[in-house]
Amino acid sequence: MKGMLVFYPEKCSGCNVCSIVCSAYHLGVINPDRSRIRVLRKEQENLDVVNVCVQCEEKFCIQACPFDALSVYPETGAIVVDHDKCTRCRLCIKACPYNGIILDPVLNQITICDLCDGDPQCAKYCPTEAIQFVHPLASKVAHEQNKTIITLTKQIIEDP
Amino acid sequence: MEWFGYTGKILNVDLSENKLEVLEADPKIYEKYMGGTGYAAHIIHENLKKIKDPEDESNIMVFATGPLTIDGIPNGGRVTVGSISPETGIWGETHIGTRFAIEMKKAGFDAIIVKGKAEKPVYLFLHDGNAEIRDASKYWGRDIHETIESLRKDLNDSTIKALAIGPAGEKKVKISIIANEEGFGGRCGLGAVMGSKNLKAIVAKGTQTIPVAYPEELKEFLKELIKKLTKGGTGLRRYGSAGGVKGYHVLGNLPIRNFLWGKWDDEKVAKISGESLTENYLKSPFACTFCPIACKRLVEVKNGKYFKEFVGLGPEYETVGLLGSNLLVDDLEAIIKANNMCDRLGLDTISTGNVIGFLFDAAERGIVDKNLEGLTLEWGNAETVHKLIEKIAHREGIGDILAEGVKKAAEKLGAPELAVEIKGLEMPAHDGRAYWSHGLSHVTMNRGADHLGWPHMPFKGISVPELGIKAFDNRYIDGDELIETVIKMQNLMIIYDSLIICKYAFAAGLTVTDIIKLLYFVTGKEYTPEKLMEIANRIWKVQRKINNELGITAKDDKLPLRMATPHANRTDTQVPPIEKWLPRYYELRGLTEDGIVKEID
Numbered sequence: 001m002k003g004m005l006v007f008y009p010e011k012c013s014g015c016n017v018c019s020i021v022c023s024a025y026h027l028g029v030i031n032p033d034r035s036r037i038r039v040l041r042k043e044q045e046n047l048d049v050v051n052v053c054v055q056c057e058e059k060f061c062i063q064a065c066p067f068d069a070l071s072v073y074p075e076t077g078a079i080v081v082d083h084d085k086c087t088r089c090r091l092c093i094k095a096c097p098y099n100g101i102i103l104d105p106v107l108n109q110i111t112i113c114d115l116c117d118g119d120p121q122c123a124k125y126c127p128t129e130a131i132q133f134v135h136p137l138a139s140k141v142a143h144e145q146n147k148t149i150i151t152l153t154k155q156i157i158e159d160p
Numbered sequence: 161m162e163w164f165g166y167t168g169k170i171l172n173v174d175l176s177e178n179k180l181e182v183l184e185a186d187p188k189i190y191e192k193y194m195g196g197t198g199y200a201a202h203i204i205h206e207n208l209k210k211i212k213d214p215e216d217e218s219n220i221m222v223f224a225t226g227p228l229t230i231d232g233i234p235n236g237g238r239v240t241v242g243s244i245s246p247e248t249g250i251w252g253e254t255h256i257g258t259r260f261a262i263e264m265k266k267a268g269f270d271a272i273i274v275k276g277k278a279e280k281p282v283y284l285f286l287h288d289g290n291a292e293i294r295d296a297s298k299y300w301g302r303d304i305h306e307t308i309e310s311l312r313k314d315l316n317d318s319t320i321k322a323l324a325i326g327p328a329g330e331k332k333v334k335i336s337i338i339a340n341e342e343g344f345g346g347r348c349g350l351g352a353v354m355g356s357k358n359l360k361a362i363v364a365k366g367t368q369t370i371p372v373a374y375p376e377e378l379k380e381f382l383k384e385l386i387k388k389l390t391k392g393g394t395g396l397r398r399y400g401s402a403g404g405v406k407g408y409h410v411l412g413n414l415p416i417r418n419f420l421w422g423k424w425d426d427e428k429v430a431k432i433s434g435e436s437l438t439e440n441y442l443k444s445p446f447a448c449t450f451c452p453i454a455c456k457r458l459v460e461v462k463n464g465k466y467f468k469e470f471v472g473l474g475p476e477y478e479t480v481g482l483l484g485s486n487l488l489v490d491d492l493e494a495i496i497k498a499n500n501m502c503d504r505l506g507l508d509t510i511s512t513g514n515v516i517g518f519l520f521d522a523a524e525r526g527i528v529d530k531n532l533e534g535l536t537l538e539w540g541n542a543e544t545v546h547k548l549i550e551k552i553a554h555r556e557g558i559g560d561i562l563a564e565g566v567k568k569a570a571e572k573l574g575a576p577e578l579a580v581e582i583k584g585l586e587m588p589a590h591d592g593r594a595y596w597s598h599g600l601s602h603v604t605m606n607r608g609a610d611h612l613g614w615p616h617m618p619f620k621g622i623s624v625p626e627l628g629i630k631a632f633d634n635r636y637i638d639g640d641e642l643i644e645t646v647i648k649m650q651n652l653m654i655i656y657d658s659l660i661i662c663k664y665a666f667a668a669g670l671t672v673t674d675i676i677k678l679l680y681f682v683t684g685k686e687y688t689p690e691k692l693m694e695i696a697n698r699i700w701k702v703q704r705k706i707n708n709e710l711g712i713t714a715k716d717d718k719l720p721l722r723m724a725t726p727h728a729n730r731t732d733t734q735v736p737p738i739e740k741w742l743p744r745y746y747e748l749r750g751l752t753e754d755g756i757v758k759e760i761d
């Protein structure tokens with residue numbers, strides 16, 4: 001199914017359930033550090049932000065890749081990494097304003113949300129409905145909502 | 161050897177010698193005591209003779225995780241701190257729900273044993289199998305939030321997790337806590353133990369993976385479990401633990417006017433309830449690591465009486481009970497403020513509400529002056545409550561007396577009959593007159609007045625078929641059935657505290673069978689309900705043995721006068737006949753009739 005992930009920070013309890021079901025689904029291990037979705041918490045401001053690929057309209061990562069290793073998978077709209085072409089230069093990680101891309105520390109591979117083949121586990125298991133999987137028709141609203149994540153993420157990363 | 165569910169390493173810290181060593185864990189000890197409270201009790205018992213005075217450097221403290229302190233296990237982000245309590249002089253333990261626990265284990269240590277006293281303020285820094293003692297002089301005097309924030313800045317890492325003490329712990333206030341911004345180890349004044357060791361904080365940063373025996377099966381089972389607990393935790397997530405305020409008021413369980421009354425004004429109670437908190441102040445539910453329940457409250461206050469702009473953690477049931485109804489404070493914003501002050505300065509909200517309740521009570525009776533040090537000591541006066549919290553944390557004036565805990569304060573001020581405590585620990589917001597099971601459990605839990613044996617759950621209609629615990633619809637059943645139920649519930653909760661996982665998982669539907677499955681997938685060992693009960697019994701006895709050696713006998717297992725007297729304004733609640741039950745309780749636990757442990761297997 002095609003659709004988009006939307007994140008509502010005000011609903012997030014910071015419980016990390018999304019990050020464990022993600023790593024369990026993709027890697028068969030439970031390890032939040034290797035998850036495609038991560039919870040950043042700025043404790044003193046009590047701010048939780050989930051970081052994942054939000055399938056932004058601009059596709060900064062594709063634009064940044066010098067090796068044409070990234071593309072959009074038409075069926076789901078998710079970003080796909082061609083690991084044969086990828087040199088792990090990490091320019092995509094730098095370019096992504098949502099902090100949605102990681103380098104898997106074990107596989108040493110660029111790793112991006114693939115929407116779990118149309119059934120995103122994070123949205124399915126989120127106890128507080130802070131992550132939702134919405135229909136493509138709602139994607140305009142979703143894009144707007146997800147832009148707030150840029151601001152919040154920057155706040156957290158730039159000021160430890 | 162290969163460890164499943166544990167790192168197999170214990171960090172032994174001697175602050176006097178400025179020495180650190182990593183010890184290999186003994187698998188037999190884990191088998192007998194699991195982790196958490198069990199492990200801590202074992203270590204304290206072994207070293208008991210060396211502890212001369214809980215307030216000096218001879219005291220020992222143990223920070224212990226358990227086999228379920230693992231990435232992904234719901235409600236598994238908890239750590240136990242065990243020591244001899246400076247407040248009660250006997251076994252003291254507290255449990256902290258926080259991201260710190262998993263980080264500490266991923267940093268390579270199942271437990272930390274801290275001995276001695278550093279010459280100047282220090283903090284411990286744990287990272288990936290290494291540990292260091294570092295200078296903490298610049299953090300001394302700062303509150304808990306500021307300390308951890310500065311540590312993050314100075315270490316230039318926003319992802320470290322830490323536990324710290326506030327000014328109250330530094331000044332050895334006996335109702336002080338060990339905490340971070342989100343988890344609070346409130347009971348037994350163990351913040352003062354850290355303070356007396358000059359240990360300001362423990363910082364952990366870890367990336368190790370803890371091996372488990374059956375990762376595939378665990379993964380599949382966790383998905384099922386997360387779904388179940390998400391559903392079962394809906395009520396707690398919606399209103400937080402303070403969602404219990406109204407219901408417990410109806411039953412006479414809510415503390416009111418220093419536990420004198422059993423009933424207050426319904427409207428006032430509604431004003432401070434979890435429903436009211438959700439409606440007026442809730443920003444979002446807030447969770448400890450891997451918890452699908454999220455009972456904690458992130459609240460927001462704008463242009464309030466006490467705050468201009470505030471976002472932070474809101475009060476839980478116990479806090480609303482002790483700093484709210486117990487003091488006749490019906491202003492939720494005032495309670496949020498008091499809660500935040502305690503969290504930052506490092507005070508236990510339960511004990512703090514209790515000692516202030518005592519002071520108001522004493523003032524009303526003319527035992528202390530109503531106008532004291534510029535304060536007006538009267539019920540419901542929120543400004544006075546806030547000022548008293550400051551005074552207690554900094555040991556100023558009357559605060560210096562209250563900082564000793566309600567028992568010693570009441571003795572000093574000449575009104576011991578007004579102190580609501582057991583074995584020196586202040587009574588929490590659960591009343592033996594509302595649930596007889598609580599009465600028996602309060603006097604027999606090993607750290608003093610302690611509601612966390614959760615003996616009221618079967619009397620709220622929850623059964624535990626694996627342990628033969630029936631659900632009851634009568635809160636006042638008498639005799640063997642009650643005694644057996646209390647022991648079984650206490651034991652089950654000791655298992656929770658040893659694994660160590662949050663008790664709200666029980667409320668959300670985690671069964672004993674689920675626990676046994678988790679243990680099997682993680683450790684590869686097969687447990688049965690009987691085996692779990694055997695372990696719990698052993699742990700309870702070790703704790704009791706510690707207490708016996710420190711002078712506790714049957715004479716100390718009694719309710720305070722206030723609790724042994726019917727509620728002043730209601731007739732449907734009743735005082736439990738504890739004395740009648742104790743001989744049978746001792747027999748089932750394997751104690752002599754004087755309440756002394758015969759032997760530990």
